[in-house]
Amino acid sequence: MVSRIYTPLIAPYQRSQNAGNGRGPIPADAEPKPGWAPASNEPTDTVSAGQSASGLKAVQYNQFQKIPLNDVIHDFRNTMTALGADENTQQEVSAYLNVVRYQAGKDQPEVGFIKHSLRTAANTLDQYIGKALGQPSKVVREWVDALLTQDIDYKADISAEETTVATQKPLHEETAGQNLTDASAEVLEADGLGLKISAKSELKSLIEAAKAEQQQKHYDRADEKLQAALDLLADKNKPEWAGKVWGLRGKIYDQAGHWEKAVHAYDQAAQQFEQAALPLKQSNALHAMASILEDHGDSQRAKGYYQQVAALDALHADPQTQLRSLNDLGSIALRTGDTTEAIKALQQAASLMPTQTIPPGVRSDLQTNLGAAYRKNREYPKAIASYQQSLGAAKQAKDKARYTSALQQLASVYVEANQPENAMKAMQRLKQLG
Numbered sequence: 001m002v003s004r005i006y007t008p009l010i011a012p013y014q015r016s017q018n019a020g021n022g023r024g025p026i027p028a029d030a031e032p033k034p035g036w037a038p039a040s041n042e043p044t045d046t047v048s049a050g051q052s053a054s055g056l057k058a059v060q061y062n063q064f065q066k067i068p069l070n071d072v073i074h075d076f077r078n079t080m081t082a083l084g085a086d087e088n089t090q091q092e093v094s095a096y097l098n099v100v101r102y103q104a105g106k107d108q109p110e111v112g113f114i115k116h117s118l119r120t121a122a123n124t125l126d127q128y129i130g131k132a133l134g135q136p137s138k139v140v141r142e143w144v145d146a147l148l149t150q151d152i153d154y155k156a157d158i159s160a161e162e163t164t165v166a167t168q169k170p171l172h173e174e175t176a177g178q179n180l181t182d183a184s185a186e187v188l189e190a191d192g193l194g195l196k197i198s199a200k201s202e203l204k205s206l207i208e209a210a211k212a213e214q215q216q217k218h219y220d221r222a223d224e225k226l227q228a229a230l231d232l233l234a235d236k237n238k239p240e241w242a243g244k245v246w247g248l249r250g251k252i253y254d255q256a257g258h259w260e261k262a263v264h265a266y267d268q269a270a271q272q273f274e275q276a277a278l279p280l281k282q283s284n285a286l287h288a289m290a291s292i293l294e295d296h297g298d299s300q301r302a303k304g305y306y307q308q309v310a311a312l313d314a315l316h317a318d319p320q321t322q323l324r325s326l327n328d329l330g331s332i333a334l335r336t337g338d339t340t341e342a343i344k345a346l347q348q349a350a351s352l353m354p355t356q357t358i359p360p361g362v363r364s365d366l367q368t369n370l371g372a373a374y375r376k377n378r379e380y381p382k383a384i385a386s387y388q389q390s391l392g393a394a395k396q397a398k399d400k401a402r403y404t405s406a407l408q409q410l411a412s413v414y415v416e417a418n419q420p421e422n423a424m425k426a427m428q429r430l431k432q433l434g
Contacts, residue, residue: 067152089125100117109154206229210225243270243278250262279312283321290302290305323356343377359397360399365402410426
């Protein structure tokens with residue numbers, strides 16, 4: 001890809017100790033960018049040992065030597081220059097490279113975090129290339145993936161100049177309006193190092209790194225990344241971003257089995273989204289809290305949160321989302337003995353179904369819940385009608401388990417309603433189902 005580092009299965013070449021005009025992963029069909037031209041002193045495999053094409057003393061890499069991380073960072077900068085990347089792209093890539101710089105300076109760098117940041121930076125450059133060519137690009141990402149299979153020295157003292165980019169006039173007039181400026185870019189100080197980086201890019205990098213750790217089930221590491229993101233947001237008055245971070249933290253805690261921490265995190269997310277005036281996201285966070293509490297037997301607290309969800313959704317959500325929240329509220333109200341609230345919520349949910357395209361399995365469940373609420377209230381004719389509708393929906397869904405459950409409950413209602421003949425017929429149908 002770039003003149004300083006060789007890719008796998010290619011013989012190592014001579015490299016000048018002085019940085020040359022590196023070239024990035026320019027696709028064969030791409031138009032040359034203004035300000036870029038092939039380097040005349042580019043090293044080749046034919047250069048004799050110890051001498052570069054320009055006659056300067058060179059360093060040779062072989063399979064037994066590690067590739068310095070400094071050179072990888074240098075190649076990213078050369079690639080951005082060769083591509084004529086706009087300032088927005090350069091700011092974002094530089095933010096990820098700053099994360100790499102910080103990690104590389106630690107006594108024990110987190111290699112996984114460095115690799116993820118390099119891949120994310122590569123994706124950013126590929127997005128720029130793809131936008132310029134009008135078709136998807138993976139050329140930078142493929143270079144990075146190949147590079148990361150080699151032996152790299154991840155402990156490095158990388159200068160700030162290598163990972164930051166100065167504001168400059170855009171190379172392309174058509175991208176001028178998209179560029180950031182020093183006045184508009186939000187900057188922050190990172191870990192006392194005096195690094196000026198884009199806050200948004202840094203947050204994105206930390207969040208993506210946390211997701212990567214989450215996928216690997218490294219929940220403690222993921223939590224560290226999210227805590228770092230929250231630290232960056234301190235005193236920034238960015239409740240939407242804080243809500244996103246807290247929401248992801250809740251999900252990770254839940255997956256890690258720390259359900260009480262998960263409830264706390266989702267509660268923080270809900271508060272942040274309320275502050276940001278984002279009621280649907282607030283509702284989702286509250287629903288996550290309610291579901292966790294319900295799963296762990298705290299039905300009364302769960303019901304309180306389901307009530308908040310239903311109230312928010314009634315004002316802001318689409319009918320299908322309202323139906324879900326009303327069904328959840330009705331179900332938990334029924335289990336906590338609040339039959340009146342259960343019937344009210346489930347009736348409201350049922351009233352939404354005729355005008356919506358609802359999966360038959362969902363319709364079956366709702367009618368089963370409504371039938372159970374009527375049955376508990378001894379409103380047997382309504383209970384029978386609800387169970388019969390549940391059977392019809394389960395049959396439409398071709399769901400034997402739902403159909404069998406509804407039929408069993410219908411048979412019991414017939415017995416309680418003193419309708420022995422209908423009860424017997426229902427029992428015979430159950431026997432035929434096996």
